[in-house]
Amino acid sequence: MSEAIVVPQRARWAVTAYFTITGAALGTWTARIPAIKQDLGLDDWQVTLALFAVAAGSVLAMQAVGHLVDRFGSARVLGPAGLVMSASLLLPGFATDLPVLLIGLLAFGAGHGTVDVAMNTHAMQVQRSYGQPIVSTFHAMFSVGGLLGAGVGALAAHASIGVGTHFALVAAALAAVSLLARRELLPREIPVQSSTSPQRRGISPGIVFLGVLAFFCSVGEGSMADWSPLYLHDVLETTPAVAAIGYAVFSAMMAVFRFLGDFLVARLGPVALVRCCGAIAGTGLGIGLLLHHPVAAIIGFALFGIGLSCIIPQVFNAAGNRDPSRSGRDLAQVSTLGYGGLLAGPVVIGMISSWTDLSIGLAVPAALALLVALSAPAVRPR
Known part of the structure; x- marks a missing residue:
């Protein structure tokens, strides 16, 4: 009986961790854009292209990940996605030219978009296990993560720490949190199908x-x-x-x-x-x-x-x-x-x-x- 109570509590902290590291990853990248621009000698148009690569990677991943989450469960997708998102910081961190940067940012955007959908889906599952509203706090922790990532990035820039070193340290920390959090996620939930409503196809x-x-x-x-x-x-x-x-x-x-x-x-x-x-x-x-x-x-x-x-x-x-x-x-x-x-x-x-x-x-x-x-x-x- 006590385990049934503890598991949702642990899962809540695990989802909180994923929202936090997702915000931190985005804040880390955003904080070092000026340094990357200077290191690679990019102009404003090239920076805009880099920002578009992040968005494109996220949107493309979101179109595919929804089916994976529904088929395999959000927990099974969220764990690997968290590691991919963390590791994908390495490519833009050590990029030596614009093409490598764009490839890295496409991967980073894809990882970010995958985690975004999977963690929000799992948040719904955790909330159903609680039977009370808890979703808003998860989104608040995303904001906190963004501020944390940007703050650490500002300190790294002030200390003249290279972008590659900074991103590698952050990637290791985020991956470690992701590995710890994935162990506490809820098992896959089997939705109860309504006997009166046919399965919906397409977008309603x-x-x-x-x-x-x-x-x-x-x-x-x-x-x-x-x-x-x-x-x-x-x-x-x-x-x-x-x-x-x-x-x-x-x-x-x-x-x-x-x-x-x-x-x-x-x-x-x-x-x-x-x-x-x-x-x-x-x-x-x-x-x-x-x-x-x-x-x-x-x-x-x-x-x-x-x-x-x-x-x-x-x-x-x-x-x-x-x-x-x-x-x-x-x-x-x-x-x-x-x-x-x-x-x-x-x-x-x-x-x-x-x-x-x-x-x-x-x-x-x-x-x-x-x-x-x-x-x-x-x-x-x-």
Whole structure:
């Protein structure tokens, strides 16, 4: 009896570890982009190509891994994927030219995308074993991992540690954590098929709609990373130090409120939580832009982070539990659309800003957040 209680607890810590190392791996790569650019003598276009390689690897892997997860179980996929993701840091770390860097980043993106789908699917399984909301905390630990990876990267750069040495040490640490965590994952869950509903084939409209909601949220998240500092510096004419505060506040609020997300969804339910969060994000950012003042803008970015924090976990939760027999494929589709929002968001904002101004461009994520609030019933448990 005691073992039945302990196993889900250990599995929860194991999934937490995977979310953390996945964020840390991405933060490690991001922190050393300037050093890699300098070491290889890359121009801005080549750096953009490198970033695209990571995204392409992730999206391509997500299209295949969903079927593997549903066929073999998330635990059997997650263990090897964690090791592949860790080892794939070595190629970009020791790359001597652009082609090797691109191959390494394609592999890194593929490993990252595979782990992303598998760990989110396993998170659904662990949550079902608990019988209470715990998914939001996993996503919070992804943010913590990203901050940890970026922080260690900044220290490595400050200490003039070479990218190859830095990436090798991080890869070894991440692989070690992955090996320890895989032993505590839950065994494969055999979904109970409904006798009244035929097995679903293809992508259902409900999953597509959840993917669109993930896309809307990711547009906002990507836009904050690229455009909030420029809005404060160029439009509101703040100093570079003040301009950096906007995205820092947004990220911090998102991480903090993701830790509160499980408590909030247990009290309010997913529909009410997503509706409130979308309203806070949309109105907070919109009012901050309308007031056209640095303090108002920073507060608006903070409210936008608070609002977005709990939406994506609930969207993933709805997708992963819609049909347990194909959680991997459903989460893969939603993740792919969400990743598309991260890529497309900054570009769309830039295009709109070039036609009008940046204030109008940043109003788009605010409007999309309000649309998410109106679409909150889509995350209602089936």
